[in-house]
Amino acid sequence: MVKAYDRVLAARSADKISIQDLVAGITDDFMELHGDRAYSDDPAVYAGIGTIAGQSVTITSIQKGNDTDENIERHFGSAEPSGYRKALRLMKQAEKFNRPIINLINTPGAYPGMDAEYKGQGYMIAQSIMQGLKLKVPYISVIVGEGGSGGALALAVGDTVWALEDSIYSVLSPEGYATILWKDSSKAAEAAEQMQLTPKELLDNEIIDKIIPEVKDAKSMQNFKEALIEKINELNKLPKEELLAQRHERYRKFN
Amino acid sequence: MKNNKSEETKDLQTLMDKVPDHLFIKCPVCEENFYNKKLGEYKLCPNCGYGFRLGAQERINLTVDEFTPIDSEISAPKRFLGDEKYAGKLEKSKKATDLNESVQTGFAKIGDTEFALGVMDSRFIMGSLGTATGEKLARLFEQATERNLPVVVFSCSGGARMQEGIHSLMQMAKVSQAVSDHAEKGLLYISVLTDPTTGGVTASYAMEGDINISEPHTLIGFAGRRVIEKTIQQRPPKDFQRAETLLKNGFLDAIVKRDQMKSVLAKLLAWN
Numbered sequence: 001m002v003k004a005y006d007r008v009l010a011a012r013s014a015d016k017i018s019i020q021d022l023v024a025g026i027t028d029d030f031m032e033l034h035g036d037r038a039y040s041d042d043p044a045v046y047a048g049i050g051t052i053a054g055q056s057v058t059i060t061s062i063q064k065g066n067d068t069d070e071n072i073e074r075h076f077g078s079a080e081p082s083g084y085r086k087a088l089r090l091m092k093q094a095e096k097f098n099r100p101i102i103n104l105i106n107t108p109g110a111y112p113g114m115d116a117e118y119k120g121q122g123y124m125i126a127q128s129i130m131q132g133l134k135l136k137v138p139y140i141s142v143i144v145g146e147g148g149s150g151g152a153l154a155l156a157v158g159d160t161v162w163a164l165e166d167s168i169y170s171v172l173s174p175e176g177y178a179t180i181l182w183k184d185s186s187k188a189a190e191a192a193e194q195m196q197l198t199p200k201e202l203l204d205n206e207i208i209d210k211i212i213p214e215v216k217d218a219k220s221m222q223n224f225k226e227a228l229i230e231k232i233n234e235l236n237k238l239p240k241e242e243l244l245a246q247r248h249e250r251y252r253k254f255n
Numbered sequence: 256m257k258n259n260k261s262e263e264t265k266d267l268q269t270l271m272d273k274v275p276d277h278l279f280i281k282c283p284v285c286e287e288n289f290y291n292k293k294l295g296e297y298k299l300c301p302n303c304g305y306g307f308r309l310g311a312q313e314r315i316n317l318t319v320d321e322f323t324p325i326d327s328e329i330s331a332p333k334r335f336l337g338d339e340k341y342a343g344k345l346e347k348s349k350k351a352t353d354l355n356e357s358v359q360t361g362f363a364k365i366g367d368t369e370f371a372l373g374v375m376d377s378r379f380i381m382g383s384l385g386t387a388t389g390e391k392l393a394r395l396f397e398q399a400t401e402r403n404l405p406v407v408v409f410s411c412s413g414g415a416r417m418q419e420g421i422h423s424l425m426q427m428a429k430v431s432q433a434v435s436d437h438a439e440k441g442l443l444y445i446s447v448l449t450d451p452t453t454g455g456v457t458a459s460y461a462m463e464g465d466i467n468i469s470e471p472h473t474l475i476g477f478a479g480r481r482v483i484e485k486t487i488q489q490r491p492p493k494d495f496q497r498a499e500t501l502l503k504n505g506f507l508d509a510i511v512k513r514d515q516m517k518s519v520l521a522k523l524l525a526w527n
Contacts, residue, residue: 120462120505120506123506126457157431176482197420207422251425
């Protein structure tokens with residue numbers, strides 16, 4: 001049996017497919033769109049419009065970097081308020097043009113910086129959640145690697161949430177959890193066992209709806225793409241009221 | 256000489272030992288020491304106006320004329336109680352606060368104006384957002400929506416409840432959804448962020464009000480100060496994550512002193 005912490009390491013592995021490769025793999029064509037229309041463009045959030053099997057979709061994502069320079073620029077996959085504002089702007093635009101939304105998430109959490117606080121990190125995550133829940137178009141989220149806390153939830157409040165095989169989704173990092181509860185960050189492996197953060201446990205707890213086989217070659221990419229197409233077609237058939245009612249039930253049942 | 260001095264010190268220490276600790280209070284914000292009677296019924300620092308932390312019931316007594324609690328029996332789901340350490344913490348918090356969860360919810364009146372009221376209590380596991388906290392708040396908004404009533408929530412929280420893991424995170428979505436349903440009906444939600452409001456509560460319902468207000472010097476933030484210091488390797492200024500800074504940066508509508516809170520709420524409720 002794979003230990004929970006091995007899953008944490010796999011989710012963080014540098015060998016994990018990059019978000020941009022994933023987007024290129026599932027779309028026939030894609031164009032990145034920039035900017036939050038307020039003051040900035042956060043490179044941790046990669047977003048735009050593309051087509052999947054002829055269907056236009058809006059994709060927003062949180063990405064880590066492929067090398068040190070990119071990682072510094074993208075804060076190791078931690079978005080700033082500007083990034084969430086950009087994502088929300090493009091999701092609202094998707095709603096306007098009746099385009100399904102696909103969100104790909106690989107983030108250890110929202111960026112804990114001074115400027116991020118000054119510019120309303122909490123406010124922007126709150127708005128992404130509250131407004132995201134009400135978007136009247138199919139909304140699919142996929143945890144690709146790390147799904148860290150509120151920073152991940154901000155882009156994962158749609159109709160269905162999936163997770164790649166080697167991914168985790170948690171209230172905070174196992175290191176942070178161990179620090180807060182046991183004042184010892186070295187107990188991360190022990191924390192990971194307790195936190196129920198692996199895809200299997202998340203599925204059992206109905207936090208996610210599906211586990212996607214790890215995307216690492218053309219075949220697994222095709223499999224992921226087909227799963228997306230099937231789900232989009234299914235959600236597209238639902239009347240808007242029904243779509244929103246089902247989504248409402250998905251989040252109301254967490255008690 | 257040396258001996259004399261130590262004698263003197265000893266005398267002073269003896270004298271000081273005779274002064275009961277609780278007679279003098281130090282303000283955690285301005286660090287001024289003052290006689291406890293100066294705190295007054297609103298528990299305000301006479302120097303800087305900081306409001307000392309209040310329990311939920313104390314807050315309710317100071318803010319509204321009438322209050323009828325609902326869902327008081329709701330507490331953490333049984334599936335979490337296998338964790339003995341957590342179960343112990345819950346028991347301790349229940350005893351300390353006379354509450355079953357970190358929020359008290361119900362229907363309140365100021366004068367003739369009725370509204371739904373939620374008040375968090377920081378003594379209950381740091382006011383953390385547990386599954387039952389989320390359930391009580393969601394029900395509060397749902398009932399208010401049904402009865403066409405405005406909602407006022409006094410937040411104070413360390414954020415998500417670690418012991419309930421991912422289930423705690425999901426409460427942010429569940430409560431936000433209830434806030435949004437309430438808003439869609441054209442109803443007013445006033446969020447009052449009190450000391451401290453942080454983490455997942457700031458990143459959900461505390462920042463979703465039509466009107467977001469706070470009290471002087473309230474700590475409001477998403478990330479914890481220590482995490483930020485570790486990330487950026489520098490120490491943020493003293494006013495970092497304080498209500499005055501959020502007001503300046505555009506994230507609060509107003510800062511209201513505690514002894515004015517009731518009249519300000521009455522006014523805002525009447526105008527909406």
